[in-house]
Amino acid sequence: MRKISIIFSLCVSTFCAANAQVAGVDGNIVDTTGIYKDRSDSLEAAVFVGKQAGNYLSRGKQIRTEVISSAGLHKMACCTLAESFENSASVTVGYSDAVTGARQIRLLGLSGVYTQMLDENRPAMRGFSSPFGLTYVPGQWLESIQIAKGATSVINGVESMTGQINLEHRKPTDEKPLFLNAAVMSDTKMDFNIASSLQMGPSWSTVILGHVSGNVRSFDHNGDGFMDAPEQLQFNLSNRWLYFADSGVQVRFGFRALQDMRKGGQEGYDHETFSIENPDVPGTDPWGSDITSRQVNGYVKVGIPVEEDNSQNIAFVADYTFQDMDSYFGATSYLGEQHSLFANLMYQNDINESHKFTVGVGGVFDRYDEALSRTLWLAGPALSDSDALTELWNVGVFGEYTFHAGEKFTSIIGLREDLYAGEGFRFSPRVTLKYSPVEEIVIRANAGRGLRFALPLADNIGVFSTGKAFRGDYMSHTLEDAWTFGGNITYYFPFGSSSDTYLSFDYFRTMFTRQTYVDYERGANAIWFYDIAGNRSYTDNYQLDFSIEPVERFTVSLTCRYTNAKVELPGKGLVERPMTSNFKGVLNLQYATNLNKWIFDFTASLNGSCRVYDFMLEETDDEGNLLYRNGRTPVYPLLYAQVTRRFKGVDVYIGGENLTGFRQKNVILGTKGADGLVNPRTASFDASAVWGPIMGVKIYAGVRFTLWKKS
Amino acid sequence: MALAFAGEPASARISASQDAACLQKKPAKDLKEVVFSVNMHCEKCVAKITENISFEKGVKGLEVSLDKHTVWIRYDASRTSEQKLKAALEKLGYTVEKV
Numbered sequence: 001m002r003k004i005s006i007i008f009s010l011c012v013s014t015f016c017a018a019n020a021q022v023a024g025v026d027g028n029i030v031d032t033t034g035i036y037k038d039r040s041d042s043l044e045a046a047v048f049v050g051k052q053a054g055n056y057l058s059r060g061k062q063i064r065t066e067v068i069s070s071a072g073l074h075k076m077a078c079c080t081l082a083e084s085f086e087n088s089a090s091v092t093v094g095y096s097d098a099v100t101g102a103r104q105i106r107l108l109g110l111s112g113v114y115t116q117m118l119d120e121n122r123p124a125m126r127g128f129s130s131p132f133g134l135t136y137v138p139g140q141w142l143e144s145i146q147i148a149k150g151a152t153s154v155i156n157g158v159e160s161m162t163g164q165i166n167l168e169h170r171k172p173t174d175e176k177p178l179f180l181n182a183a184v185m186s187d188t189k190m191d192f193n194i195a196s197s198l199q200m201g202p203s204w205s206t207v208i209l210g211h212v213s214g215n216v217r218s219f220d221h222n223g224d225g226f227m228d229a230p231e232q233l234q235f236n237l238s239n240r241w242l243y244f245a246d247s248g249v250q251v252r253f254g255f256r257a258l259q260d261m262r263k264g265g266q267e268g269y270d271h272e273t274f275s276i277e278n279p280d281v282p283g284t285d286p287w288g289s290d291i292t293s294r295q296v297n298g299y300v301k302v303g304i305p306v307e308e309d310n311s312q313n314i315a316f317v318a319d320y321t322f323q324d325m326d327s328y329f330g331a332t333s334y335l336g337e338q339h340s341l342f343a344n345l346m347y348q349n350d351i352n353e354s355h356k357f358t359v360g361v362g363g364v365f366d367r368y369d370e371a372l373s374r375t376l377w378l379a380g381p382a383l384s385d386s387d388a389l390t391e392l393w394n395v396g397v398f399g400e401y402t403f404h405a406g407e408k409f410t411s412i413i414g415l416r417e418d419l420y421a422g423e424g425f426r427f428s429p430r431v432t433l434k435y436s437p438v439e440e441i442v443i444r445a446n447a448g449r450g451l452r453f454a455l456p457l458a459d460n461i462g463v464f465s466t467g468k469a470f471r472g473d474y475m476s477h478t479l480e481d482a483w484t485f486g487g488n489i490t491y492y493f494p495f496g497s498s499s500d501t502y503l504s505f506d507y508f509r510t511m512f513t514r515q516t517y518v519d520y521e522r523g524a525n526a527i528w529f530y531d532i533a534g535n536r537s538y539t540d541n542y543q544l545d546f547s548i549e550p551v552e553r554f555t556v557s558l559t560c561r562y563t564n565a566k567v568e569l570p571g572k573g574l575v576e577r578p579m580t581s582n583f584k585g586v587l588n589l590q591y592a593t594n595l596n597k598w599i600f601d602f603t604a605s606l607n608g609s610c611r612v613y614d615f616m617l618e619e620t621d622d623e624g625n626l627l628y629r630n631g632r633t634p635v636y637p638l639l640y641a642q643v644t645r646r647f648k649g650v651d652v653y654i655g656g657e658n659l660t661g662f663r664q665k666n667v668i669l670g671t672k673g674a675d676g677l678v679n680p681r682t683a684s685f686d687a688s689a690v691w692g693p694i695m696g697v698k699i700y701a702g703v704r705f706t707l708w709k710k711s
Numbered sequence: 712m713a714l715a716f717a718g719e720p721a722s723a724r725i726s727a728s729q730d731a732a733c734l735q736k737k738p739a740k741d742l743k744e745v746v747f748s749v750n751m752h753c754e755k756c757v758a759k760i761t762e763n764i765s766f767e768k769g770v771k772g773l774e775v776s777l778d779k780h781t782v783w784i785r786y787d788a789s790r791t792s793e794q795k796l797k798a799a800l801e802k803l804g805y806t807v808e809k810v
Contacts, residue, residue, distance in 0.1 A: 173755070174755065175755065175804075594771070594772070595766075595771075595773060597766075646766075647766065648763070648766030706762070708759060708762065708763055710802050710804065
């Protein structure tokens with residue numbers, strides 16, 4: 001009996017783990033810190049082996065949420081979080097520049113900084129970790145990813161403007177004492193992961209996560225004198241604990257430490273000896289980037305049931321991050337230190353089946369120490385120094401009321417009032433509605449306000465991979481302010497091999513009233529940073545998702561997104577936001593043989609064009625033809641394929657990325673020297689105008705080993 | 712007993728008796744089904760059972776129902792048995808009874 005109770009408690013706590021829920025002694029689960037609690041769909045149907053739902057729309061969630069499951073995370077190499085989104089049209093992943101390897105996502109057509117990243121419902125990847133944060137999360141550490149579009153819950157703050165992406169890691173309660181993964185790519189990148197979940201009796205469990213990745217060498221396949229990808233080495237370690245008491249009290253705590261080093265640009269760059277003046281012999285003093293980041297994170301979550309049936313509970317969450325970033329780009333150095341603290345205290349009460357509310361206090365404190373020294377070649381060497389110690393914080397009260405009218409209708413009203421450093425009080429309302437008139441139809445709508453302090457240089461790390469002068473408010477921290485509203489309708493068809501055949505349509509609009517805009521077009525060889533201050537800045541997004549399992553174990557999903565992103569610029573009026581792709585279509589096919597012993601994945605995407613910067617209009621290829629005839633980039637396809645062979649406890653996979661080999665031409669822009677290569681010491685140098693793949697075909701192979709806990 | 716001789720083409724190495732055996736139809740698999748009641752509690756249990764029982768010798772089909780707490784297995788009786796499958800589930804830490 002005791003054994004059964006141990007298994008039960010572990011299972012319940014695992015099930016709860018996704019949202020730091022508090023489970024009562026009767027197993028009743030109450031979400032205290034989640035985005036919104038999902039309906040327990042999993043309890044409604046048998047699980048047929050053979051179903052490998054990778055990306056799917058959650059049927060039960062009140063807010064439109066795309067889930068990338070464990071199966072979805074295994075569809076591709078997914079060495080890092082960035083690669084996990086390749087199957088998704090909602091999220092577009094690109095490079096910030098052609099030098100640093102920094103990846104950036106776009107959700108609803110806007111930069112990833114407007115999407116709140118959550119690590120098991122704690123804000124993550126903020127400040128200096130935002131440029132490289134997507135590469136700081138090993139894909140093999142993750143259990144699932146939830147992408148929620150629009151104005152989400154107010155509980156974790158209102159920094160989410162376009163949505164939230166929540167990362168669920170492997171759990172302490174997983175009955176997997178050992179997981180190992182090794183993968184190697186044709187560009188010599190190697191990736192090693194280890195995870196160990198251990199249970200020490202009924203109350204204590206822990207998971208240890210380790211990661212090492214790097215590349216042996218780098219290449220310059222396009223012959224532009226710059227490495228296609230930086231030389232890189234990353235160490236990443238995390239340890240997470242769960243204490244689950246008989247009384248129902250849960251305590252979760254953990255830490256994480258990482259170090260990431262990357263050297264990009266021209267091979268042989270040394271920031272200590274680099275001079276902005278042209279060397280006597282070309283190529284003897286290479287330009288490059290050299291970035292070292294260190295991060296330490298610690299957190300604690302405590303959930304205490306107030307009532308025995310857990311209808312009332314109290315939860316406390318605290319999270320601290322220290323980030324140190326030393327970055328050098330040619331003769332520029334950008335050194336930063338960040339201390340961030342997030343804290344939340346909340347009380348939740350399930351009054352009855354129809355009414356529930358959560359109230360709490362919480363806030364964020366960020367201390368940024370930035371030192372910028374930028375030397376450029378204008379009429380001669382020109383040095384500008386900027387040092388700043390900035391404390392940005394907000395603290396406030398919030399409340400969220402949920403009303404359920406049976407299974408048909410749910411409304412959530414969230415209100416938050418925060419005091420922002422130097423800005424005064426801001427009121428942020430958010431509302432979410434879900435209506436399901438019949439079982440086959442789900443209609444959702446939401447709207448709300450988002451607020452965040454801009455960190456102009458870190459938010460736009462690509463600006464350092466240029467020879468351009470910075471102008472305007474690049475060291476100030478505007479409180480960006482936006483409203484997002486939209487909705488979604490999903491129709492579930494009665495055909496297909498599973499009950500998950502659906503067609504879904506979304507529309508979302510984000511409108512800024514204040515936004516730090518980074519303008520590459522305002523002046524020659526300069527990048528302007530300024531607040532749009534009332535000028536129009538908005539994006540409209542339309543998306544169609546279709547998913548079907550026509551025959552058992554064969555799934556087809558098709559997603560198409562169209563984005564209309566506009567911004568009103570001084571002297572130009574309302575224009576299309578540059579370097580923002582206007583559409584993306586993704587087709588994913590997956591076939592698994594009986595009992596999933598072989599799995600075949602194929603993904604094709606068609607990536608729409610974007611308006612290029614004015615200074616790119618005259619760019620020509622080697623034959624002298626204009627590269628951007630209509631001022632737009634070409635539409636291009638990407639293909640991915642993977643085959644997985646599964647044995648008991650062992651998966652072996654081989655795959656390929658960008659199988660069409662499409663690459664952006666002329667990634668490095670600027671005045672060319674006598675050697676025919678772009679001279680990075682000139683003011684026109686720009687390696688940040690990236691809209692397409694930099695690398696061609698990549699082949700990879702890997703193996704995953706899982707040891708399951710036995711009785 | 713087939714005899715192979717060096718230098719002989721591979722196709723010639725198959726003896727007449729083997730040839731006849733090859734032409735014979737493979738005997739139909741002795742497929743049986745069994746349903747076990749298992750004290751699983753959550754999705755994690757479903758995953759654990761799925762990931763392990765799928766690869767047990769002789770298993771040809773598997774369906775795990777969380778709401779009914781049952782595991783349905785189709786198996787090749789010439790390669791495994793109810794007892795072995797029950798033992799495999801018990802080895803994962805569950806209490807198992809045939810329904």
